[in-house]
Amino acid sequence: MSQKTEKLIDKKGLRLDGRKPDELRPIKIEVGVLSNADGSAYIEQGKNKILAAVYGPKELHPKHMALPDRMVLRCRYHMAPFSVQERKSPAPSRREIELSKVIREAIEPAVFVEYYPRTAIDVFIEVLQADGSTRCTSITAASLALADAGIPMRDLVAACSAGKIEDTIVLDLMDVEDKVGTADVPVAYMPNLGVITLLQMDGILTIEEFEKAVNLAIEGCKKIYAMQKEALKAKYISVKEVEE
Amino acid sequence: MSTTVVRVKQKQIAQLIAKGKRLDGRGLNDYREIKVEQGIIERAEGSARVLLGKTEVMVGVKIETGEPFPDTPNEGVLTVNAELVPLASPTFEPGPPDENSIELARVVDRGIRESKAIETEKLCITPGKKVFVIFVDIYVLNHDGNLIDASALAALAALLNTKMFNYEIEEGEIKIKPGYTALPVRKHPIAVTFAKINDRLVVDPWLEEEQIMDARLTITTDDDGNICAVQKGGSGYFTQKQVFEAAQIAKEKAAEIRKKLGW
Amino acid sequence: MPTFFERRQLVTPGDLLAEGDYVAGENTFKEDDKIYATRVGLVDYEDKKVNVVALRAFYIPRVGDTVIGTVVDVGFSGWTVDINSPYFALLRASDVLNRPFKPQKNDLTEVLDVGDLVVAKIVSYDRTHNPQLSVNEPGLGKITRGQIVKVTPTKIPRVIGKKGSMISMIKQETGCHIILGHNGLILITGKSLEDEELAMMAIHKIEEESHTTGLTDRIFQMIKREKEKREVVKNESKD
Numbered sequence: 001m002s003q004k005t006e007k008l009i010d011k012k013g014l015r016l017d018g019r020k021p022d023e024l025r026p027i028k029i030e031v032g033v034l035s036n037a038d039g040s041a042y043i044e045q046g047k048n049k050i051l052a053a054v055y056g057p058k059e060l061h062p063k064h065m066a067l068p069d070r071m072v073l074r075c076r077y078h079m080a081p082f083s084v085q086e087r088k089s090p091a092p093s094r095r096e097i098e099l100s101k102v103i104r105e106a107i108e109p110a111v112f113v114e115y116y117p118r119t120a121i122d123v124f125i126e127v128l129q130a131d132g133s134t135r136c137t138s139i140t141a142a143s144l145a146l147a148d149a150g151i152p153m154r155d156l157v158a159a160c161s162a163g164k165i166e167d168t169i170v171l172d173l174m175d176v177e178d179k180v181g182t183a184d185v186p187v188a189y190m191p192n193l194g195v196i197t198l199l200q201m202d203g204i205l206t207i208e209e210f211e212k213a214v215n216l217a218i219e220g221c222k223k224i225y226a227m228q229k230e231a232l233k234a235k236y237i238s239v240k241e242v243e244e
Numbered sequence: 245m246s247t248t249v250v251r252v253k254q255k256q257i258a259q260l261i262a263k264g265k266r267l268d269g270r271g272l273n274d275y276r277e278i279k280v281e282q283g284i285i286e287r288a289e290g291s292a293r294v295l296l297g298k299t300e301v302m303v304g305v306k307i308e309t310g311e312p313f314p315d316t317p318n319e320g321v322l323t324v325n326a327e328l329v330p331l332a333s334p335t336f337e338p339g340p341p342d343e344n345s346i347e348l349a350r351v352v353d354r355g356i357r358e359s360k361a362i363e364t365e366k367l368c369i370t371p372g373k374k375v376f377v378i379f380v381d382i383y384v385l386n387h388d389g390n391l392i393d394a395s396a397l398a399a400l401a402a403l404l405n406t407k408m409f410n411y412e413i414e415e416g417e418i419k420i421k422p423g424y425t426a427l428p429v430r431k432h433p434i435a436v437t438f439a440k441i442n443d444r445l446v447v448d449p450w451l452e453e454e455q456i457m458d459a460r461l462t463i464t465t466d467d468d469g470n471i472c473a474v475q476k477g478g479s480g481y482f483t484q485k486q487v488f489e490a491a492q493i494a495k496e497k498a499a500e501i502r503k504k505l506g507w
Numbered sequence: 508m509p510t511f512f513e514r515r516q517l518v519t520p521g522d523l524l525a526e527g528d529y530v531a532g533e534n535t536f537k538e539d540d541k542i543y544a545t546r547v548g549l550v551d552y553e554d555k556k557v558n559v560v561a562l563r564a565f566y567i568p569r570v571g572d573t574v575i576g577t578v579v580d581v582g583f584s585g586w587t588v589d590i591n592s593p594y595f596a597l598l599r600a601s602d603v604l605n606r607p608f609k610p611q612k613n614d615l616t617e618v619l620d621v622g623d624l625v626v627a628k629i630v631s632y633d634r635t636h637n638p639q640l641s642v643n644e645p646g647l648g649k650i651t652r653g654q655i656v657k658v659t660p661t662k663i664p665r666v667i668g669k670k671g672s673m674i675s676m677i678k679q680e681t682g683c684h685i686i687l688g689h690n691g692l693i694l695i696t697g698k699s700l701e702d703e704e705l706a707m708m709a710i711h712k713i714e715e716e717s718h719t720t721g722l723t724d725r726i727f728q729m730i731k732r733e734k735e736k737r738e739v740v741k742n743e744s745k746d
Contacts, residue, residue: 038565057565057593073479094346101343105459108479110520112536112545116567117634119593147520150564150659152534152545155521185474192521192543195481199461201474202354207491210471214484232519232547236562236718 008165008177015177017046021170024160024220029140029231031148037124039149041231043141046174047131052141054149056121063118070113072120075104077138079127099135106139106159106188106198112152121151132175133161139188139198144228156228157197159188160220162213164205169212171220185210187217191225254456258442266446266453268297273493275448280397280505282405290406290427294398297450298388300332301395303380303402305427307409309369309418310377320367320375324353326382326395333387347477349382352396354473355433355464356380362403363428369411369418376408378427389450392462392475396435397501403429404507432507433472434498435464438490440480445490447497461487463494467502471495510552517718518544518559525557532558548661549718562718566592566660566690568629568638573647575655575688576640578623581615588625588640591657591690598627598640624650626686626694646686653684653696654703658714660691665717666710673713673723680730681706705733 009015019025025046034040037053044050060066077100081087092100103125111121123145125138136159143157163173165181178184183203189196196218205213257267264272276297285291290305312319326349328336341349356362367376380402382395407424439449439457449457458480464473471491476482482490510525512518522544524535531537534546535557544550548561568574568590576596580587585599600615619625625640626647632638642648658666666687667674678685683697683706693710697703709726716722 039563059593059595094341094350097343097346098350101347102476105477105479109481116593147547148563150546150561152536153520154536154543154545156519190481190521192523193481195483196476196487197481199474199476199482199487201471202358204358204466204470204472206470207488207495210474210491211488214487218484229519229522233517236517236547 008180009168009170013168015165015170015174017174019172021168022216022219024172024223025174027224027227029144029227031144031231032235037145037149039145039147039151041141041144041148043137043144045133045137045140046172047129048127048134048137049129050134050137050141051126051128052138052145053124054121054142054145054151055124056149057116057119057151058121059118060120066118066120069117071111071116073104073108073111073113073123074120075100075107075123075125075142077103077125077127077135079130079134083127083130099138102198102200103135103139103142107142107146107157109195109197110143110153110155110157110190111146112154115152121146121149130175132173132178133184133186135159135198136161136172136186136188140224140228144231147232155190155192156225156232157188157190158221158225158228159186159198160217160224161186162217162220164203164209164213169209169216171216183209183213185213185217187214187221189218189221189225191222253452257453257456261441261444261446268450272444273447273497275497275501276450278397278501278504280401282401288402289408290402290404292398292401292405294394294401296390296394296397296448298386299390299394299450300384300386301391301398302383302385303395303398304383305402305406306379306381307406307427308377308379309374312368312372312375316364317372318368318375319364320362321377322353322357322362322364322380323377324349324356324380324382324399326352326384328384328387328391332384336384336387347475348384348391348395351392351435351462351464351473351475352380352382352399354475355396355435356399356403358472359431359433359464359466359470361400361429361431361433361466363430366428370413374418378403378406387451389452389454390437390448393435393437393448396433396464400429400432400434400507401505403427431466432502433464433466434501435462435473436494436497437462438493440482440486445486445493447493461490463491465495465498469495469499510557512550514551515549515718517547517562518550519547520545522550524550524559525552528555530556532556534559534561534564561659561661563659564661566590568592568594568596568632569689570629570632572629572689573626573687574629574640574690575624575626575650575686575692575694576690578619578621578625581619581621583615586615586619588627590638590640590688591660591692592638594632594637596627596629596638596640598625598642602641602643619649624655624694626650626688650694653694654707656693656695656707656710658691658693658710660689662714662717663687663689663691665722666693666713668723673726676723676727677706677709677730680727680734681709701737705730708733 039054139159188198279295288304406427410421459478546561548559576588576590627640686694
């Protein structure tokens with residue numbers, strides 16, 4: 001446990017950045033920011049700055065790695081060396097490898113992989129600055145990049161974390177809250193089908209606290225989902241307004 | 245040898261599950277037979293071998309001394325590694341750890357770490373300078389499904405079997421004394437994994453069930469029924485209802501296993 | 508039986524478009540009686556059919572389509588052509604050469620080499636093999652001059668316009684010969700570079716504003732203004 005006994009929630013019930021327990025960090029989303037990628041999105045969530053890009057679908061070489069009846073989805077989650085307080089080595093860490101897997105498994109259910117056999121889609125996520133719950137922000141961005149690339153999807157995937165800090169269940173953990181708090185529950189959600197595509201937890205929670213955290217995270221996902229839709233429509237709407 | 249499940253068998257398995265039964269006669273919430281042996285590798289400070297049905301996992305614990313992590317200067321260090329040994333399955337290739345072995349190690353690690361199973365405060369030798377480092381190495385020897393639960397059991401059994409050498413500090417140096425002390429373990433976290441097949445949840449999937457499942461969910465609970473780790477895997481999904489049902493079942497199954505093993 | 512949007516409204520993947528006895532058209536899917544969008548685009552309700560005209564999509568080959576592609580590889584029996592699609596297309600040597608064919612690589616690179624542009628037709632394609640091309644028709648074959656413009660393939664119909672109104676207007680006003688590839692590539696050949704650039708400008712504007720109305724008129728006005736600007740510049744440089 002950290003030596004500092006800094007209070008994460010003050011007497012007024014506000015967190016270190018002034019948020020209420022069920023409040024999201026400020027979010028800024030931009031879709032279609034890279035000219036080379038087939039699809040891309042950039043998100044700022046609190047101090048998180050994350051860029052996602054999609055290349056594909058394209059034929060998969062070597063051919064033996066392709067699947068005859070569906071598309072292969074590949075995902076790489078990577079943190080820039082300058083994204084964290086202490087410089088991180090550019091080589092993929094075990095954490096990045098695990099996150100690449102769970103992120104891929106969070107967005108794959110949304111993609112109609114059966115539509116394009118023998119092809120592959122590459123999803124690249126670069127964390128330029130990290131401040132907690134980066135896998136959630138990454139999933140939100142990757143989902144938009146896929147839609148921007150024109151890849152047919154069942155739904156967008158929105159992700160958000162919840163956790164427990166000093167006996168309170170809170171939404172959207174920052175890094176300090178994750179490190180010092182008692183539990184972290186990242187969740188990814190497809191609102192149409194009402195299903196969870198990413199779910200992890202580390203810490204200690206009673207079953208009731210766990211249920212509360214999951215439900216709160218899903219509420220966060222729904223709010224983020226609405227922002228994703230607005231961001232996708234944004235560039236088309238602005239042109240429409242010019243004409244009217 | 246092909247590892248794809250023949251379509252006819254896939255249907256068979258799925259149809260049975262819809263009726264609440266499984267191909268090997270188990271109920272949806274039943275584990276396969278669990279066998280635990282401890283102390284099989286004398287060279288290791290602790291060891292165990294678990295057979296979960298035909299899945300076989302061996303864990304060896306080695307203890308060394310080293311520097312503590314900067315934010316926990318008075319605590320010992322735990323590190324968990326897993327190897328999907330090529331002889332365990334036609335699908336395991338030799339080489340550096342892939343995403344599956346890394347995920348396996350990290351999920352087992354989380355269960356032990358977050359439940360505070362090991363009393364790491366008692367592993368401090370010289371505060372801020374020297375602590376005991378516990379290496380838990382998971383060695384999968386035969387893959388017949390549900391490596392996570394088998395590995396978590398084997399890791400815990402090995403830790404419960406682990407003995408640390410007695411020592412004293414003489415002129416700033418560690419001097420080994422005769423005798424051993426058991427590694428201080430205070431909790432018994434148990435991982436329970438579910439597979440989702442045709443919208444039903446089954447506990448402890450065997451290999452063929454794993455090959456046809458849409459997704460898996462692992463929930464690790466401690467002796468007090470608290471959840472200390474959760475991991476969803478696979479490219480499918482779960483509803484909230486399924487997740488919360490699984491949590492209750494995981495708590496019950498973990499308690500059953502602890503009772504059965506006398507933990 | 509409800510529909511949830513108005514015609515030509517902007518929708519995103521996962522938007523519920525209709526519920527009940529409807530048929531899932533382009534860029535939609537049906538689950539349990541509900542029809543959802545799979546891509547960002549404009550929704551359209553045509554009797555019982557629900558379509559989404561995608562604003563962002565890639566080209567999936569269709570038999571009969573005219574496409575423009577780049578040769579990326581020369582093999583022993585033909586060429587591999589990049590048609591801006593997830594799948595590479597194949598152009599058989601036997602299709603191009605009208606004489607008995609002897610498999611020697613030299614022969615082929617003299618006809619078409621890596622980097623060459625071709626206009627071709629898709630003669631066969633299904634889920635199990637890559638699209639096959641043919642150049643055995645007038646107007647098809649190697650491209651030797653002109654400018655290439657790339658647009659999102661779903662916007663090609665907009666570039667054509669109702670009954671060809673948009674494309675005929677552009678051809679007329681710029682004096683350019685224009686070949687539209689269904690894969691989103693457009694070949695413009697004009698009498699001068701300026702004419703070609705004018706046509707390219709028009710097409711870029713269509714790409715950006717394809718989801719708005721009154722576009723044909725606006726493009727016409729834009730071309731007129733540009734031509735007038737150029738007249739002024741020309742006259743000024745004469746003085």
